[in-house]
Amino acid sequence: MLTILFDGIAYGMLLFVLACGLSVTLGLMNFVNLAHGAFAMAGGYITLVLVNRAGLPFFAGLAVAFVVTAFIGALFERTLYVHVYGKSPLDQVLFTIGLVFMAVAAVDYVMGSQQVFIQIPSALQGRFEIFGVGVGRYRLLIIAVCGILTLALQLILSSSRFGSRLRASVDDARVARGLGINVNAVFSLTFAVGSGLAGLGGALGAEILGLDPTFPLKYMVYFLIVVTVGGTSSITGPFAASLLIGIADVAGKYYVPKFGAFVIYTIMIIVLILRPQGLFARAAGK
Amino acid sequence: MPPALVGKVAHRLATRARWRLLEYAFWLAALASFFLLPNRHLILTEIAWLALFALSLDLILGYAGIISLGHAAFFGLGSYLAALLAKHGIVNEPVLALVLSGLCAAVLGFATSFLVLRGSDLTRLMVTLGVALIMREIANQIPDITGGADGLQGVVIAPILGLFQFDIFGHVAYAYCLIVLFILFLLARRVVYSPFGLSLRAVKGNPLRAASIGISVNARLVTIYTFAAFYAGIAGALLAQTTAFASLDVFSFERSADLLLVLIIGGTGYLYGGLIGAVIFKLMQDWIANLTPQYWQFWIGLVLVLIVLIGRDRIALRTGGVRLLAERITRRFAPAAAPVAVPPGEGS
Amino acid sequence: MPVVLETVALEKHFGGIAAVAGVSLSIEKGARHALIGPNGAGKTTVINLLTGVLRPTAGRILLEGEDITSLDAYKRVQRGLARTFQINQLFLDLTPLETVGLAISERLGSGAQWWRLVGSNPHVVEEIVEILGRFHLTDVMHERTGNLPYGKQRLLEIALAIACRPRVLLLDEPAAGVPEDERHEILATVAALPADVTVLLIEHDMDIVFSFADRISVLVNGALFVDGPPAEVARDPRVKAVYLGESLDA
The missing domain is CATH 3.40.50.300 (P-loop containing nucleotide triphosphate hydrolases)
Incomplete structure (x- = not known):
């Protein structure tokens, strides 16, 4: 029982790191980036190549995954996404689905379609017991890494100059522009960091989520659910939503395997109907 | 008020729904394809049901402005139902089974239409996507009935009306799909040019004002969503009947996404978009698949990205220009056809 | 004349702010009733409440004696x-x-x-x-x-x-944005409405208001300030203060 809770938390925190970038892009630019998972996949495959083939240490691989994916994210944002911001949600969806299809086929072409695994250090394998609770070492690592990242994000957002600009931009981009905040630059940087985090999450999560070219399609729904349930006005919303969904999904699959997948889809639809702004969003002022 | 003006306006309104020369040409070409391309009937069959599926999406997206990423939910339901009805011999006659499958899809459409009434485009995208995913999961979780991941095998489709047996060359299948497509197209055309169809465009254009002139916005949306679900269900049933098979991918996200591409290629809101889009999409898919069988999805993705970057409006303007030109030609060369308000074959 | 449209202690809050605070308005059948007030007084919000675009926080709306407070917008249109x-x-x-x-x-x-x-x-x-x-x-x-x-x-x-x-027509600044020399076209069509159609007019232009209305209600900060025939409202020192104050600010 506690083991399930533990696994659920690990899964949830991973989801948060994967999806928080999406939540910010949606909140900031009202932009629907269905290709977010493609950045996560990129991070996963970059780490795979570096660790399995080039023999880089696992943690160095994770760090590189973050940096390179962030760079790719920034590059895409400046060259492609920037043309699509002003367009309708339908255009944004078509555009990012197109990117997903291209990413899926390209990775398939280069890396093959089979599921792959990143070699993780033996010290991180296996599980041990504390007070009768089975604790997977790797999952503990995930919780630690994601926990630190979450705290760091929260700290940056709440107390740094950049954080306050970002919050102002999310609140009301027009007013923020009026205050002299360069919303586009804020957005570019956020997009890059969000992509980088997704890449890191993809690399970190390859072990438990699996990694193959269809990754962006398979997990797209999960990211969207996190964002819908969590709302886009803060990162605590998506964080709580990630934990809720992580635990619900793991528990659902364990206790009622037949209905496991229904649980989260149903949560999503119910939340969308009852609270279109997200379950944890503040009551909207408008 | 001048009665002459009333007559003129009435005539002008009547000509809104008049058949254009290009429309005749389109359907004549479709008819000709049956006789002239007998060895292409298999792909033509696929084009026909895809066209119907895209027409269904056009009804809600092009006319009512409802974005959907989960239209496969209705397509898939129709598909499985048609296959199951045939497999277990519940309803053997294909046309009857087709209508039944469509009606069941319409029931699902009606039940889920209330979910798309509220909220932004984004909410609608996710709700429709969610509904399709749930349908897929249901099909996946009841393998005793659906065959699960292996698909529903051992389906035998009886002869149409007890007369025409499906053949492996797709001759009967194509004729069947084309006729169904044509009949449902006529119906959709009728609906689109009716007061109801006009009110949909008003709802799409400005729901606030639509309600302020007494239009029950929600009722109109529920109606068209249900109606479109019926069409999607029929399209799915056609797929199942012509292939004697149904599998989980009838519900897949890719199917809904591809469908959007089909409609976008052809253009929304003038009924032929889905039909033309289906022709182009299938030919393109066929051509790319011959070049790089495994990676055609890459090129589909590229087309999507390019369409958005170039701008749908700009593309539509160009096709709109073609349409205008065509209308002008029509007028010049067919003056005798002008007073004909009720087109032949409209069956009113 | 019988009252055709009536609000009873109508309230609308946005967040913590009361845009409309306890407005009780009676509009008689066939009236040419004007609703005036400075910018942000809540005039358009009142119209939105009357037509069902917004739901009131509290209070009731009666159309020809029937409670339409929670009726859908399109049904109100069907009722005139x-x-x-x-x-x-x-x-x-x-x-x-x-x-x-x-x-x-x-x-x-x-x-x-x-x-x-x-x-x-x-x-x-x-x-x-x-x-x-x-x-x-x-x-x-x-x-x-x-x-x-x-x-x-x-x-x-x-x-x-x-x-x-309609039996009751709500006009929200019909001449807004129309150049001076084209206004008469719009105003003439409004003036030519049948006498049994009740009109509630929101307008900023006092010339239009006083040439058109047979009754005027003044809304300030979401509350009904003055309500009476034009001559009475024109004489009211408080109304002058409000309008002079506004024009001084502007």
């Missing part, structure tokens, strides 16, 4: 309550002909028919032609509404409300 918008709300992709036709079919209950073609009902066509003629829109009736000049769009905005053949 129509409005125009301060900012044009039109169907830009439709023609004026189609737009007016929609409102008429809807009123006659044939708007949901899917088996008939548009234009096949001669009564609807006759009425369309009549209304378009009355609002000087005959020459542009086949053009896309979005391509019309602003003045024509403004006329269509009002024609559309008239096509609903």
